[in-house]
Amino acid sequence: MQLSNFSALSRPVDISYRSNFSVLLISFFTLLAAFFYQWWYLDNEFGESIWWAVQAMLAVFLAWALGREIDPDIKASAFVAIPISFGLFLFAGSFQWWVLLAMLLLLRVGNHCTGKSVKWLDVIFCLGLCAYLCWQGHYLVGFAFCAAFLVDSRLPPANKLSQWYALAALLMAILSMIFFPAELSNNEFLFSGWWIAGVVLVLLIYLLAIREYKRPHSTEDYRVQPLNGQRVQSTQLIVLFFVLVIYLTQNFMASIELGAIWAVILSVDLLRFYQLLTRRSLY
Template identity: 25%
Template sequence: MRNPYRLTTLGRALDIKHSGTRKIIVFTLLAGIFSMLLQFTSETTLQTSLLLSFKAAMMVFLVWAIARELDPDHDNSSFVAVVFTIFNILFLGIQPLIPLLWILLLLRIMNRSVGMRAGIIDSFIIFILGILLSLQYNWIFAMLTALVLILDSRLSEAHRLHLPLGIILAGISTYLFSTAGGRIDLEISLFEMISFIVAVILFLPVIIDSGKITSVGDRTGEKLDPTRVRMAQIVTLGIAFLLSIDSIYGQNYPILYGIMAGIGIYRMLSNKKINEKTDSNFTE
């Protein structure tokens, strides 16, 4: 029997029986409705309102999916990130969806939460996305995509195709960097820097604790590789910082900060609750 996942393997099924799936469906619908209500207070057309509401709902869903990749053992931590995202929509507006999809695909390639390596179509989709986003924003997107592809070709169960693709993207990134004048325009405010530092401080314990991963791949049932999960988390830190200093895309920095901080806050409160329960049992 032919393998149905031979060409594409990065999609994860939504199990409606799972409480987390039902929750994110509710959050996604509420985000869309909430955005629609906000549009009614402005002079936007119905078509524009519907489009913005759809984008708000998808933004919440993608943030949830990204958070699940970064903290696969704790489903509920993703909903703290979702709450931050809703506030982000309220105060900073709806942000581009394609870069979020790009981040999600990079993380799934890196930590292989599906349990399988990327298919041929997946590899070329992320390759093309890296190029298109670099042309729309700047060379950083191609460089980060190249980094993930090359890492995937060197870690356990290496994906050999990703090495030449990563090298090609690195070359494209270098070319785009040179055509931009060979310089990096550092545009990050004091508030942004403080926000990044706080997010990192909250997220570092999650990275340190990733060696204890117990989650398994969706389609294989095999335990995820802790090294891959940790590398995905570290790469996310790099993405968050490098995109923050981008003069074009940098305005969207709160998304990843909120995801990392949300996961860190949940884990901190969760560990505190466990410790208090342990202490209570000990005193009894």
């Protein structure tokens, strides 16, 4: 029984592909190394060591998975993001795991990478996760889900029911803003000159990469049709606005705790810069 029969957003990791097998190996060895570092070298408790190791593995795997969605044509982006994400995880100590999972799901809703429209199990899980995060004060996740479902309802192959899911996510976001408002923070470290200039440069290069996706080379998983360029670009822009608003309205650590997304954006930029310098194709 295949999970894809119940969920249109599932993308099983097929180990017959070298890249998939490689990331599973990297994730497994990260798990082992992180566990023994915490338990044997630092002499932490067994349960605490296991949880830290699982988080280290997730920092690696989610960076790769997000890279596949954000920059689907360039496989290297997902792998370059791995060490960056792991480094940011070590700096932050943890990530916002549920928010990162939500971003992964809404990317798949919007870009239609699997070739299937969302099913009821997907809708229940996505809106349930959205409701939980909005209750926790992450109202931006509600707006992001709203945007992704609107993309799904408008761009071909359009799923008209998604407009109602978008409305539900929008209502959750508005209620979250009213009843669970997030604190705004003016962090001098975050807004110092070099940092703001660096973020502007990173996002400008990312925008140039988005322009390349008018006609994606990648195909959907099940229909084996080329990805819709407008869908891919729309979801890339959703990610851009999501991280940018968090950067501008919340404190420095709130951005670092989304390190897997920033890692992918940085990897996209680095590879485009490498292409510019070497004139080599990334495809």
